[in-house]
Amino acid sequence: MQLYIDSANLKEIEHAASMGFISGVTTNPSLLAKEDPKADIRKLLLDIHKNVGGHVSVEVISTDTEGMLREADEILSWFPDATIKIPFIPAGLAAVRNLSNRNIPTNVTLLFTANQALIAANAGATYVSVFLGRLDDISTDGVQAVRDTCEIWEVHGLESLIIAASIRHPIHLLECAKAGAHIATTPYKVLLQSIKHPLTDAGLASFLADHKKMMDAKGTS
Numbered sequence: 001m002q003l004y005i006d007s008a009n010l011k012e013i014e015h016a017a018s019m020g021f022i023s024g025v026t027t028n029p030s031l032l033a034k035e036d037p038k039a040d041i042r043k044l045l046l047d048i049h050k051n052v053g054g055h056v057s058v059e060v061i062s063t064d065t066e067g068m069l070r071e072a073d074e075i076l077s078w079f080p081d082a083t084i085k086i087p088f089i090p091a092g093l094a095a096v097r098n099l100s101n102r103n104i105p106t107n108v109t110l111l112f113t114a115n116q117a118l119i120a121a122n123a124g125a126t127y128v129s130v131f132l133g134r135l136d137d138i139s140t141d142g143v144q145a146v147r148d149t150c151e152i153w154e155v156h157g158l159e160s161l162i163i164a165a166s167i168r169h170p171i172h173l174l175e176c177a178k179a180g181a182h183i184a185t186t187p188y189k190v191l192l193q194s195i196k197h198p199l200t201d202a203g204l205a206s207f208l209a210d211h212k213k214m215m216d217a218k219g220t221s
Contacts, residue, residue, distance in 0.1 A: 001177045004055060004185040006165070008032045010047055012188040017052045019195075024055025026129075026165070026185040028085070028109070042078055049081060057107045057127075059085035060095075068095040072104065083107050083126065088116055093123040100124025107163065114148035121160040129185070132176070133166035142166070143175045150180035170194040 004024040005016045008031040016022045025048050032041055049056045058079065060071040068091065072084045083105040086092040096106045100123070107127040108120035112135055117128040130149055132142025146164050153162060164176035164184040170193050176184050186194075 001164075001181055002183045003191070004163070004183055005052075005188060005191065006031070006167070006185040007188050008035045008044065008048075009188065010035075010044065010051070013048055014051050016188060016191055022052055022054075024057075024183070024185075025049075025052050026055075026057040026085070026107070026163075028059045029061055045079060045082070049079070055083055056081070057085040057109075058082045059087075059109065063087075063089065063091060065091040065094040065098070068092060069098055072099060076104065085109050086125075088120060093119065096120065096123040096125050100126075109165070113145060114152055117149045117160075117162070118152055118158075121158050125160050127161045127163050127183070129163040129165040130181075131166035132164060132172060133168040135166075136168065143172065143179065146176050146181055147179040154180065 002023040003021055004026055005013055005022050006026050007013055008027045013025060045058060058075050060068045062068045062071055075082050085107045086096050088108050088110050099106050105126040107129055108125040109129045111117050111128055111130045117130055120128045130146050132146055135142035135145055149162055161182040164181040167184055167186045167190055173184050173194055
């Protein structure tokens with residue numbers, strides 16, 4: 001399972017990328033607005049791509065098919081490597097089919113059921129983003145939605161890549177990897193939580209202390 005960072009914070013993205021395990025970035029209007037409403041979005045997205053490479057999703061904000069397609073073409077005019085992120089609404093499905101017919105990669109977002117993911121895949125989505133954390137927020141099993149989606153993919157051999165989105169904590173990462181999701185797009189904080197373990201820290205401290213004892217002993221012999 002590949003790991004993307006779900007962020008529009010360039011410092012977070014740069015730090016995650018510097019560790020060598022990030023394969024892409026997803027953004028949305030809320031993440032972009034959270035950083036700086038006055039930011040030059042084009043420059044920010046191009047800087048993100050420059051630092052990470054690979055996948056970068058850029059979301060449209062239109063809610064009609066023609067508007068989505070105009071936005072997609074405009075985004076691609078200055079960012080040819082972008083994946084166009086489209087909301088799961090009827091107009092969005094029509095836009096996905098149009099873009100798919102033109103071999104333009106799409107990421108269908110705001111999916112909450114395996115049925116929705118299946119429909120998005122049939123519309124030609126390159127990626128289907130299943131939001132498990134938001135399901136957990138309303139007392140629904142978000143991981144099960146990912147499991148159901150992965151089971152359908154395994155049975156039918158569908159080509160769209162499953163993105164586990166709205167990750168809340170490291171257990172979500174573990175369960176989505178076990179379920180068979182192709183990608184998890186994860187907040188910076190959760191990535192750091194997943195790296196850290198107290199036994200790793202204690203073990204390293206012990207190794208370094210023992211090494212120092214050996215060096216000190218050699219120095220006094």
